[in-house]
Amino acid sequence: MLVSFSFDIKHADSNSLARVGTINTPHGPIQTPAFIPVGTKATVKSVLPEAMADLGAQALLSNAYHLYLQPGADILDEAGGLGEFMNWPGPTFTDSGGFQVLSLGVGFKKVLAMDAQTFRRDDVIAGNKDRLAHVDDEGVTFKSHLDGTMHRFTPEVSMQVQHQIGADIMFAFDECTTLHNTRPYQELAMDRTYAWAIRCLDEHKRLTEERTTKPYQALFGVIQGAQYEDLRKKAATDLGSLESSGQSFDGFGIGGALDKGQLGNIVSWVNEILPEDKPRHLLGIGAPEDLFVGVENGCDTFDCVLASRIARTSAVYTMEGRFNLSNSRFKRDFTPIDDECDCYTCTHYTRAYMHHVFRGKEIVSATLATIHNERFIVRLVDQMRQALLDGNFADMKADFLGRYTHRSGQARD
Ligand SMILES: [Zn+2]
Numbered sequence: 001m002l003v004s005f006s007f008d009i010k011h012a013d014s015n016s017l018a019r020v021g022t023i024n025t026p027h028g029p030i031q032t033p034a035f036i037p038v039g040t041k042a043t044v045k046s047v048l049p050e051a052m053a054d055l056g057a058q059a060l061l062s063n064a065y066h067l068y069l070q071p072g073a074d075i076l077d078e079a080g081g082l083g084e085f086m087n088w089p090g091p092t093f094t095d096s097g098g099f100q101v102l103s104l105g106v107g108f109k110k111v112l113a114m115d116a117q118t119f120r121r122d123d124v125i126a127g128n129k130d131r132l133a134h135v136d137d138e139g140v141t142f143k144s145h146l147d148g149t150m151h152r153f154t155p156e157v158s159m160q161v162q163h164q165i166g167a168d169i170m171f172a173f174d175e176c177t178t179l180h181n182t183r184p185y186q187e188l189a190m191d192r193t194y195a196w197a198i199r200c201l202d203e204h205k206r207l208t209e210e211r212t213t214k215p216y217q218a219l220f221g222v223i224q225g226a227q228y229e230d231l232r233k234k235a236a237t238d239l240g241s242l243e244s245s246g247q248s249f250d251g252f253g254i255g256g257a258l259d260k261g262q263l264g265n266i267v268s269w270v271n272e273i274l275p276e277d278k279p280r281h282l283l284g285i286g287a288p289e290d291l292f293v294g295v296e297n298g299c300d301t302f303d304c305v306l307a308s309r310i311a312r313t314s315a316v317y318t319m320e321g322r323f324n325l326s327n328s329r330f331k332r333d334f335t336p337i338d339d340e341c342d343c344y345t346c347t348h349y350t351r352a353y354m355h356h357v358f359r360g361k362e363i364v365s366a367t368l369a370t371i372h373n374e375r376f377i378v379r380l381v382d383q384m385r386q387a388l389l390d391g392n393f394a395d396m397k398a399d400f401l402g403r404y405t406h407r408s409g410q411a412r413d
Helices: 049-054 064-069 073-079 100-108 108-112 153-167 183-210 230-238 261-273 286-295 306-311 344-348 351-359 364-390 392-401
Strands: 006-012 019-025 028-032 034-037 058-062 092-095 133-135 141-143 150-153 169-171 218-223 251-255 280-282 302-306 315-318 321-323
Touching: 006 100, 006 364, 019 364, 034 058, 034 169, 034 364, 058 064, 058 153, 064 092, 064 100, 064 150, 064 153, 073 108, 073 133, 100 133, 150 153, 153 169, 153 183, 153 280, 153 315, 169 315, 183 230, 183 321, 218 230, 230 251, 230 261, 251 261, 261 280, 286 306, 286 364, 306 364, 315 364, 344 364, 351 364
Parallel strands: 034 302, 058 092, 092 169, 169 218, 218 251, 251 280, 280 302
Antiparallel strands: 006 019, 019 028, 133 141, 141 150, 315 321
């Protein structure tokens, strides 16, 4: 089979771990660093794929867990794959489902807490009475959040599901822990993730050879280890050099519990070890200040649901920070959301109109605000890429952060 996946580094920053490159996939290239908007269930909520392309999205990321439950991965396979199914001609990613299975098991808020300074107990996973997921060494048994039916994901099942979904870039099935887990549990989960990585590579190899008429799908290993330097470095060393069935990972995801205060450290520990010539994706990170940290510490792609999720609650990003359009101070404000933004919403609508459609609960409010927020984040990372090429990343970062002050967290779904 023709392996039409590659990563070319065009420029490496001399002052940081940042690099500028191109990820080539069977559905086209991705210029990196790049922000990859999330369409969890094969749709970016409220926005057409044409509008996502117009606002500069180079690729979309969907979720294997959600698509497996509904409509079923076999439906996407029959449709010709994720991109064909959702009318998106460009590159696609799928998240493996490990995060979703486990986060639904223990509750999103606990998983997403980006602060390691609070209590630490394993029973947020192991003892919670109404948890929906049970982990063992072979895989995870979970209850569907849709209809209560029982399902089981193993590394092999995750690979089968992701091959049927057919995204250009997939992630290995990992055990995602929280910042609340104890150190011994983090070690156990990391060992499991390593054993599962080998099984993912083997099954991926088998499926790639079986499905020869399908475009090549790249598989990224996922680096766990929470906030512990030795664990993160061990995971990067082990997975970075792992080869099984003659197959190694095509790239890497940095996942799991990311302590916001240590984000730069965690990412640099890992990226100083991972093979330089393979792309690195920072999972679930998309707040403006975090994207700078990710880029300067050597990450190439990012995804996050925040831009669209907060848009639906009337929160928008601007150069001056984040604010809420439903606030009454915008009732007679006939200026754009952000007068420096070139998106469809900002070039056609005012804050007063946005305030009106949010207050009236009009469906178009979600569409227009999502277009703006996704454009804001996509463009911000595009501007970082240009600044790296121009050699003025540090100035660009200082200028942006000098004006933009709101801080917000990690989000996947
Ligand atoms: Zn805009």
